[in-house]
Amino acid sequence: MEHHNEQTKWSQFISLVIVFFFWGFVAASNDILIPVFKKSFTLSQVQSQLVAWAFYVAYFVGSLIFFIISLKSDILQKFGYKKTLAAGLVISAVGAFLFVPAATSQNFWFFLTALFIVGLGFSVQQIVANPLAIKMGSPNTGAHRLTLAGGINSLGTTIGPILLGIALFGTGSEHTELSLDDVKLPFIILGIAFILVAIFMLFSKIEDPSKTEEKKIEAGEEKFNLFKYPQLVLGMVAIFIYVGVEVSIISNLPALLHTNEFGNVLEHNIAPFISLYWGSLMIGRWNGGINVFDTSKTANLILKFVVPFIAFGIILVANTLSGKDVSAFYIYPIWIIIFILMSFLGGKNAGKSLMLFGVAGIIMMLLGLVYPDKEIAKYFFISGGLFCSIMWPSIFDLAIAGLGKNTGKASSFLIMMILGGGIIPLLQGWICDFDKANPSGMMGITYTHFSYIVPVFCFLYLAFYGFITPKILKKQGVVLSEESSGSGH
Numbered sequence: 075m076e077h078h079n080e081q082t083k084w085s086q087f088i089s090l091v092i093v094f095f096f097w098g099f100v101a102a103s104n105d106i107l108i109p110v111f112k113k114s115f116t117l118s119q120v121q122s123q124l125v126a127w128a129f130y131v132a133y134f135v136g137s138l139i140f141f142i143i144s145l146k147s148d149i150l151q152k153f154g155y156k157k158t159l160a161a162g163l164v165i166s167a168v169g170a171f172l173f174v175p176a177a178t179s180q181n182f183w184f185f186l187t188a189l190f191i192v193g194l195g196f197s198v199q200q201i202v203a204n205p206l207a208i209k210m211g212s213p214n215t216g217a218h219r220l221t222l223a224g225g226i227n228s229l230g231t232t233i234g235p236i237l238l239g240i241a242l243f244g245t246g247s248e249h250t251e252l253s254l255d256d257v258k259l260p261f262i263i264l265g266i267a268f269i270l271v272a273i274f275m276l277f278s279k280i281e282d283p284s285k286t287e288e289k290k291i292e293a294g295e296e297k298f299n300l301f302k303y304p305q306l307v308l309g310m311v312a313i314f315i316y317v318g319v320e321v322s323i324i325s326n327l328p329a330l331l332h333t334n335e336f337g338n339v340l341e342h343n344i345a346p347f348i349s350l351y352w353g354s355l356m357i358g359r360w361n362g363g364i365n366v367f368d369t370s371k372t373a374n375l376i377l378k379f380v381v382p383f384i385a386f387g388i389i390l391v392a393n394t395l396s397g398k399d400v401s402a403f404y405i406y407p408i409w410i411i412i413f414i415l416m417s418f419l420g421g422k423n424a425g426k427s428l429m430l431f432g433v434a435g436i437i438m439m440l441l442g443l444v445y446p447d448k449e450i451a452k453y454f455f456i457s458g459g460l461f462c463s464i465m466w467p468s469i470f471d472l473a474i475a476g477l478g479k480n481t482g483k484a485s486s487f488l489i490m491m492i493l494g495g496g497i498i499p500l501l502q503g504w505i506c507d508f509d510k511a512n513p514s515g516m517m518g519i520t521y522t523h524f525s526y527i528v529p530v531f532c533f534l535y536l537a538f539y540g541f542i543t544p545k546i547l548k549k550q551g552v553v554l555s556e557e558s559s560g561s562g563h
Contacts, residue, residue, distance in 0.1 A: 087210045087219065089278040092271055093159065093203050094223040097196060098230025114254050115182045128186045130496040132193025133200070137490040140201055141483055150202065150482035156275055159202045163272035166195030170265035177254045195268075200492075201485045204470050220467030222363025228356035305543050305550075306484050309473025312539040313491035316465050318498025319435075319532035323458040324351045325499045326525060329506050330455070333520050336448045346398045347452070350406065351459040353389035357382045357410060358463020365422050378417065382410050405450070409438075409457040420464075425544035428468040431461040432537025439530045443523065455526060465536060472543040476552040502528040 111125060143149060149158055169191030176184035207220045301307060327347060331339035339347075364377045386407065393400045416434055420427030435458055442454035470488060477484045505528065508521035515521055 086279050087207065087223075089275065090203060090207060090210070091223045091226045092274070093163070093199055094207075094227040095230040096268075096271065097199070098227040111182060111185065114180070124186060125189060127496060128189040129193040129196070130493055132190045133197045133492040134490050136194040136197025137201060137486040140198060141486040141490075144483045144486065148479065148482060151479055155202050155206050156278070159199055159206075160272040160275045162195045162198030162202065163268045163275065164195070165198060166192045167265045167268035167272070169193070169195060170261045170268060173261035174258050177258050180254055197489055200489045201482065204488075205474055205481045205485050208467070208471055208474070219363075220470060221359050221365075221464050224463070224466060225356060225359035225363045228352070228359055300487070303477060303480075303484070305475060305546050306473050306477065306487065308539055308543065308546075309469055310487050310491045312469045312473070312536055313466075313488050314494030315498065315532045315535050316462070316469055316494070317492050318494035319458070319529045319536075320355075320462045320465075321495040322499040322502045322532075323455060323462075323526075323529055324348060326502050326506060326522070327351065327452075327455065329503075329522050330526075331452065333509075333522050335520060335523065336452060343398075346393045346400060346403070347456065349393055350389060350403060351456050353385065354456065354459030355463045356388075357385040358413060358460045360385045361414065361417055362464045362467070378414055382414060383407070386410060402449075406453060406456075409453060409460060413457070413460040416461075417464075423544075424468040424471040425540045427464055428472070428540025429537050430540075431464060431468075432533045432535075432540055435461040435533030436530055436537065439526050439533065443519070443526055443530075458529060461533075468540065469536075472539070472547070475547050476550050498528065498532065502526075 140149065153161075169188050172188035172191060173185070176188050203223075204220060207223045210219060328344045330336055331344055331347060361378060361382045364374060364381060367374075367377075369377065390400050390403060393403075412434075416430055417427075420430050438454045438457050438461065442451050445451040445454060470485075473488055474481050474484050502525045505525035506522040509515065512521065516524055
């Protein structure tokens with residue numbers, strides 16, 4: 075069918091990725107808000123983490139509300155993708171504006187409420203934007219469009235702290251501490267930006283795929299039955315585990331680097347390693363995004379090698395400009411090349427790519443556990459960012475395949491599972507804490523080091539999902555691979 079050969083709708087896609095950029099940009103604000111709130115409200119470290127939890131809970135609650143409403147009236151079918159996306163932006167704008175009275179009253183719970191409302195808006199935006207990005211062109215490149223959008227998200231996360239830091243602290247060194255009043259102006263600007271983007275969305279050229287999708291599904295099924303779609307049920311678990319492992323690897327890395335066996339790296343020297351991890355996701359997503367472009371095989375081959383190293387160069391330059399020595403990172407291209415070669419093996423096949431990168435994640439975590447030179451071992455763990463980079467779009471693409479007009483409901487279930495980012499890191503952290511009572515560790519390594527067995531099991535499930543889901547979809551008559559682009563279903 076010609077549908078499989080459909081080109082990416084670039085004018086629409088570029089409009090959409092503005093929202094992805096916002097998610098990355100806004101996420102950076104938490105890193106500044108947490109220390110400000112901790113000092114201003116005299117919070118413990120656990121209490122200060124409620125800032126992040128407000129977002130996780132908001133995603134879950136927002137997705138649950140979206141689904142409950144959709145049971146009676148399908149929101150995406152009734153209002154369309156574009157209007158629903160704009161509504162999500164307006165909700166986030168309300169939350170951003172609430173920072174002003176929260177700062178005036180100097181009430182921590184008011185701030186959390188404002189953050190929660192911003193997160194509610196984000197949950198609606200995620201529910202709409204992720205499947206919409208997949209549908210803006212050929213199904214064969216759907217996951218790669220979402221990967222490219224994720225690369226824009228990563229760019230927002232990279233430059234967000236820099237721009238927000240300039241907005242709050244200026245470019246000089248006179249103003250080194252924040253008060254709650256300093257938070258007002260950036261969030262007023264942010265709220266206005268949300269409104270402007272919402273208006274832009276309403277007048278953009280984004281088309282609504284829901285009406286055409288509706289014609290392609292069986293007319294007899296009116297009620298949504300979650301368990302009718304095993305790809306979705308297993309995909310919900312996959313999203314929970316994916317977000318969990320992505321967050322867990324990095325959130326426990328400072329504790330790992332602080333151990334004697336990993337060089338007792340102090341807090342002020344940990345930032346470059348954190349930037350390398352998140353930058354690894356940018357490297358992987360930029361690489362995956364290349365598949366969206368209609369280029370010759372030669373150009374694609376060249377770009378697959380050049381673009382990841384451009385992204386790596388950005389990471390090196392950013393750290394160098396911040397005064398950090400990154401010479402130890404010069405060995406990391408070994409892992410980047412391994413990732414690039416594996417990306418060729420996965421091609422444009424979401425299931426195959428997910429399975430391969432899941433297996434790669436298992437191998438990297440196991441090597442990190444057993445490799446004798448800890449200066450090298452830490453890079454095996456950090457490379458988890460590379461192999462996580464393409465997983466979200468691959469999982470999403472597989473999980474919503476064949477859902478038709480139920481895509482909105484399915485998407486809300488998947489976004490709920492972002493909650494895994496708040497659960498799995500706690501499990502790994504719980505293992506780390508055994509070091510307090512048993513400093514000798516186990517099997518010759520600390521419990522903090524051993525805790526990276528958790529990502530091994532996470533990657534194992536993700537590899538399984540990538541392997542089994544195409545088989546499930548094939549039984550339903552849904553085939554998602556470039557090799558089958560000439561066949562209909």
